[in-house]
């Protein structure tokens with residue numbers, strides 16, 4: 001690959017950064033994409049943009065559902081790898097398309113971005129992690145080739161806080177976590193957010209919360225709406241979050257910058 005496009009979830013750019021990525025990529029040319037830009041506020045977007053610029057990383061914000069950012073991504077990949085053909089010409093070889101590999105955690109929107117760029121559904125994309133199963137090259141025009149790849153996660157998620165955020169954002173498979181535990185933690189996060197808080201949660205689910213927003217809340221919600229099925233109640237809360245029913249909330253913020 002001449003250039004690697006690393007896609008992360010804009011709601012959790014740190015937790016969707018693979019710990020071995022730097023080692024694997026070495027000096028390879030790299031573009032960082034924060035996809036799902038529609039799911040975070042403008043203030044968070046600006047804060048992340050400034051953060052990554054300070055790290056010297058080229059960052060593109062995108063929306064894999066609507067296609068925003070994809071043309072810029074294509075242009076950037078071609079321009080970053082332009083010297084490939086300069087070198088080939090110097091050796092008397094014919095130019096070839098630039099090869100860009102798209103990598104990232106499951107469900108962050110890799111295939112959707114390719115489909116949007118190509119304006120065709122060339123790569124399977126669906127709202128669940130683990131859809132892409134094999135490497136697939138697709139051609140964009142005559143001078144760019146894109147490689148779609150299956151989502152990758154570390155063998156072992158040692159950072160539990162990151163693992164929970166991946167589960168909340170649906171970036172790891174459902175079978176790898178307990179849906180009720182994750183929904184309980186999400187409720188505890190939401191109840192502490194000034195923009196949401198206990199009243200909004202009680203009102204949305206019509207559950208009298210008795211000031212405790214944990215498993216008890218899910219039990220009450222399950223009795224109210226799902227015949228006592230706590231898993232279903234947990235899915236409801238998680239899906240409401242994922243669909244933006246509480247507003248678009250970033251689960252991570254960049255560390256504060258202190259000028260030297």
Ligand SMILES: Nc1nc2c(ncn2[C@@H]2O[C@H](COP(=O)(O)OP(=O)(O)OP(=O)(O)O)[C@@H](O)[C@H]2O)c(=O)[nH]1
Pocket residue numbers: 035036037038039062063064065066104105106107108109110111112113124125126127128129130131132133149150151152
């Ligand atoms: N709201 C929103 N949804 C998106 C965006 N990009 C992708 N999606 C949705 O997210 C889901 C996952 O997208 P995919 O393109 O399949 O993700 P992937 O990274 O290829 O997933 P794997 O095959 O698991 O590696 C799909 O339902 C997309 O419609 C985005 O920018 N915003």
